[in-house]
Amino acid sequence: MREPEHRGPGPASASVSGTAAVVLDCDGLVIARSERAATLLECPPGETCVPLLGILPRAGTDAGPVGYPMTVAGDDHAGHKGPLVCTVVRLAAHAQGGAGGVTQWLVLIAPAETAEEAAERDARRRRTGLSQAAAAGIGTSLDVIELAETLVDLLVPDFADLATVDIAENVLVGDEPPHFRTSGDVRLRRTAAAQSPEISAEELLAVGEALPPVTDSTLMRPLMEGLPVLVPDVAVLQAALGVDPKAVPLFVPSGAHSSVAMPLYARGLILGCVTVWRSQLPSAFGEEDAALLKDVVSRAALGVDNARRYTKEHRSVVTLQRSLLPRSALDSAAAETVGVYQPAGGGSGVGGDWFDVIPLPSLRVAFVVGDVVGHGLEATAAMARLRTAVQTLADLDLDPGELLTHLDDLVLGFSEEQMSGESHAEHAGRSERSEPAVLGATCLYAVYDPVTGQCAAAAAGHPPPVLLPPDGEPVFLRVTPGPPLGVGGVPFEVTEFGVRPGSMLAFFTDGLVESRGGDIEEGMERLRGSFAGADPKLPLDELSRAVFDGVRPQESVDDAALLLARLHTLAPDQVAEWQLDADLSLVARARELVVGKLSEWQLDELGFVTELVASELVTNAIRYAAGPVGLRLIRDRVLVCEVSDPSSTQPRLRRARETDEGGRGLFLVAQLTDRWGCRFTGTGKTIWTEQPIDRTPPG
Template identity: 50%
Template sequence: MGGFSAGAERHVFSFAGVATAVLDDRGTVVRWSSAAAELLGRTAEEVCGRPLRELLARDCPDTEDDGFPADGTALLRHSCGDAVAVSFRVLSTEPAAESLVLLAPTRRVSHWEADANVLRALLSQDRLGIGMHDTDLTVMWTNITADMFGGSALPRGSRLTDVPALKDAKDAETELRQVLETGEPLVGKTLHMRAPDDPDRYLVLSLCAFRVEDAEGTPIGVVTMFADTPEQQRVRRRLDVLHAAADRIGASLDVRRTVRDLMDVLVPALGDVGWADLAEAVLNTDEPAKPAAGGGDLHLCRVTVTPDEGTAALFRPGEAIPRLPYSPELGDIQRGRPVVLDPDTVADVLGDPSLVHRFVPEDGRSGLWAPLFARGLVLGSVTVWRTGEREPFEPEDAELLGEIASRAALSVDNARRYTRERRTALTLQRRLLPPATTEGPAAETAGIYLPAGGGADISGDWYDVIPLPSFRVALVAGDVVGHGLDASAAMSGLRTAVRTLADLELDPSELLTHLDDLVRRLGQDTEWGKPAGATCLYAVYDPIARRCVIAGAGHPPPVEVRPDGTTRMLRFSPGPPLGVGGMPFETVTADVEPGSVLALYTDGLLDRYGGDLDAGLRWLTHRLATSCRPGQSLVEASRLLQADLGQTPPRDDIALLLARARAIPEDAMASWEFGADDSVVADARQAVRHQLVEWGLDDLVFTTELIVSELVTNAVRYAGAPVGLRLVRDDVLVCEVTDPSNTQPRLRRAGWSDEGGRGLFLVAQLSTRWGSRYGRNGKTIWSEQRLVPQEVDFEALM
């Protein structure tokens, strides 16, 4: 298998390079090969019949009289007169009267011997495997045995892909074929061979290969050399652990999950048993206090132990780590330095041999203790032990663990900060939302809010239920663009603004117009000058008219589930999201059957089909139809919907508001219409008196007559006909007077000598609350009174 060269010629070791001669018993040449003729420049006719001794150079030492010795070197005369150094060997033949002489240039023989010595030295190495493969990559010859690398043998007639333990066999054969095709040698390719004693551990081999050719330069195979380098394996294991740490640690924003990922990287790659402890403050998302110099209490709590089997004697997850006596090792940990441990060192540090079994695993031989150190604070610690006969840790292992622990500490600190901000934002978000369930004359409501998971920040999703005068209710759902505390704060501002504007009893489209202007002005005040942006749906349900007026700003439409189980989308022409401006908002009016359920939601509820909102709407409509059945509480319906969402946290926040519409009975309402004449005031008082007596509200007759008298009088004097009067009874008594004027009523306190100006002041004092709202053709002034009247000091009103 060794390659040889002579001058410009290319030969492998073969008999073509050997000259031969046959001598008789007197040493006379009887046969002379063409190779011998080429070697000395003498033909067979010139040499045969002459003693071989005559071809010796004159300065050649004397030989024995009976011919050449059995082997050695000599100088022969070339036909040109030059001396040719040859190595020879004399072989006896049958019959014994003749002998065969083998001749070759001494220089070439020296090359052969050197090549043979090199090959012999290579083959004698127990950590260097050599194989000869033919053009099909089948092994023709090899010295690789099963004991060489502690793995599998490479027998003759096999291929690399026939070795099950060789992980990279296919890739290696692909590169060997390239060596065959191109002639370019392969140097230092890394192969992994599974260790026989541990299927999860691999030996690292280095592969070199070169092409072998025949005398004509035709490829006849490939020679492979496998080397096992322990130092390279140690470097490779270190890099593998570092790569695994970079890949796995920090993928989660949960502190407990982060340290579990850390231990999965370290065990069994670095040690056999390990655990991680975190400061109690970190587990509570707070920042740990900086330890005092020489302090021995790190306030740690065990988080995880790996593996769980056979470690019952150690501190278990959830247990607090007791105060430790001060020691140099503890001081190193407090300063952020890893330390190497052994059982005796642990016993000395503890000062109590009875506690060693809680800090050292069974059969523990060598340990590493490293702090989770970030920003000058000890967030926790990680400990790894090797057991049994495994080699003890070295200082470079401590450096490796210290580097990994430093990276993990930053991930733990980031997760702690994220969790704290998320918890703060979520608490703020939940406290800003209304109660989950409400009961009112207009509707029964139930709402759910689900924060996003998977590392997503809290968004500005919200819903609201706003009681309005005359038993109406406003239903709101919105979603602020952005995440985190800024989004929650913006949501709080918008919710407050919606409630303030709702008190003005504006039309939904007009309310959104004011809200859009507010968002644009707020956006101009931000640091970057960009509008915050939000979507919003605002609906007002009137239980008297049994009608819902809806307007939206870039928000998905509500879904109605009727009592018979049918569903419909209350579609409308949506305006642009809040903060865009320049486009009007339109309203849609829908008749709502009592008992129907209106569902208002944010787009996170539809994000189930990779952004396909139509598919999300179909799913939502179907689930609402099956969940919101008559007689079933909305709380239970919302739980069913939440269960359908699964255990996986949503990718975006979800806010859902369910409202079951109610209606004011016909017999709880009474209405009249009057002309613009002062005489109608008495008629209005009489109509109110009779109706209240009929309802059994005799105690409210006097105060209600006063309220109606003042409101109708003002309408007749300042607004004109027609004047409408309506009484509605439920949990309160509502009195409404409608006139065609859009003049804003003003409340003032009249002087003691004034003859008028006390009307609205009187109404305000006799009512629990009062106000006015405007329609397309005038305004309505309303007042509310408790069904059980409160005492009124009429002297104080004068």
């Protein structure tokens, strides 16, 4: 429970509405007086005003106009007696017959406030201040808890000695509460509380705890209708709560003398309840206080409802984006990867940056990092379309340059859809929008082969990755930057490079290195220096987080993503490859080579299927490609069998008829293996198959 800063009333002052004026000479003779002065004092003009004579300064003690607040006894003509507050001001001296001046005094007189008047004025000031502060401060936040804390700080200490806010549990997670019928159905959780230092509330329910149910009663029934409950006497409340006497201290603070409870009521739904208590403030809550609290809490209820809606939408968007991003840590035969993403401002918002790790056939892996300009739901939706498109194109096993070319065409299509949809809506007189366009998007796509240790990458307006050799300085790869996606008509150049075992690649978006008013080149050098000073032997998640936090600007204006990959290379004894001439008599030799290698690898249980698969694929390659045929086996978590030939003809799977003499080879391959496919290379094509390897020990 927090103690807000003291905002108590200032010193009492006299009312100026009844101020009177009297002019006296230095002997106390009344020279002039105002009409109001005649009602406050018996001091006719030309006579000495005895009550004021004693407050006049002695001659020569004041050289200029000076005020003297003093109190004298008063007696107005209405018969009311009371003290008067007087202020004495020296007037300019008036000359008499050329000799020195005669001193005159102006006395300002006003009735002093009574204690009741001062208390009422102070109460009015508090109410006015609370109303103004509520209008200015409530509703500026879209966080339910922050809004509740703001509310209790406004109420304490000027309006109440203790204030609590309890919110329905559904609302705290962004859901809409049901229509509660009785107070016993309401499930609230204490969300915020503030108190004056003098009040005792040690046994009161703490923030974060759930309130025990309160049975339905005449006292609680107005709350269910959105009305305040005013309790001028707390003893009445203790008797009417209808809870176990032992639980009363959870609800009622010790020493409180009055209370007001007001539900957070919006759209006919109870979102929570605000309760205020007075202990040190002398006056009990009254009807005016209850009306003011109702006004303040009504503002807060709208703010809570808006915050609840925002919480629900934000939670949905965050869930959507998290579902679109891959797991933060992945480990495959090709690489161990860790990704870090953070929206603009470092909060829990969403944006258009993304990264991806896509397994490819033959144990290869694709690394993707991209950036859609903008923030919020539209950027996230556009990112989702791009990521889905990249995954689909990656499944076709295209080289990086060709993949980005297709992606560029898709983005152009997205933009045309956007313009077409807006034009149609404009002609129809509607303001609705079609699918979000992907404008200003960048992307980098790289493919790594753990068998050859080669990597191929292409970029569409995206910063190059960082290569961290196992025993050298980090360097930015010289990937030729193409235009951003959506420009169209420009090919994307593929850059190929080799990596040594133990190397790391770092892919990132510009939000990691770009700052407001800063140079992106400086940010990239900062990133390179951060990797140079880091321990490459650290666990990948620790290394990625240390680099991310150390490089990203403090006041980032853009989303940021970092994908770190520690690359693996397959051992030589995990790969076997042979080159065969285009001679059908060598098909038997291919079968012998496959069976022998599987026996050497102790994978005899895969021998029959792999022998059949290799025989069919090699036979087709020799029969239709008319060139040298490559045969390769790769062993890891799966067994890969590849057959390469110089033909660019796409193999086609079909179901042979009973009368056909051929056409069953690929059908058998597809039925016997876990996966199969074809990819095109610079020299032809490669057909691949995969079979799972059972590592379960026998018995």
